[in-house]
Amino acid sequence: xxxxxxLDLPAGEHHICLCGRSKNxxxxxxxxxxxxxxxxRVMMDHPGRVAVCSCGKTSAPPFCDGSHE
Numbered sequence: 457x458x459x460x461x462x463l464d465l466p467a468g469e470h471h472i473c474l475c476g477r478s479k480n481x482x483x484x485x486x487x488x489x490x491x492x493x494x495x496x497r498v499m500m501d502h503p504g505r506v507a508v509c510s511c512g513k514t515s516a517p518p519f520c521d522g523s524h525e
Contacts, residue, residue: 460507460520467503471495472518474510 461472461482470483474496477487484495496508496518506519513523 458511458524460524461510462505462507464505465498465500465503467500470498470500472498472508 463472463482472495473481473484473488475488475491475493477491478485479487488494496510498506498508498518500506508518509516509520509524511524514521515523
């Protein structure tokens with residue numbers, strides 16, 4: 457995937473699915489086990505809208521910095 461995932465997340469720790477197998481998308485349910493792509497860990501101090509990198513090119517993980525363009 458070359459575009460970021462735009463998500464409204466509550467405060468706390470989140471594991472965002474990047475493999476496309478989760479039945480609880482966009483949250484990881486562990487379906488990636490044995491695969492090459494694991495979840496993206498996102499920590500939120502406050503609730504808010506974020507752009508989560510899904511291409512792996514960002515220099516500010518887990519957030520998108522526009523490097524996919």
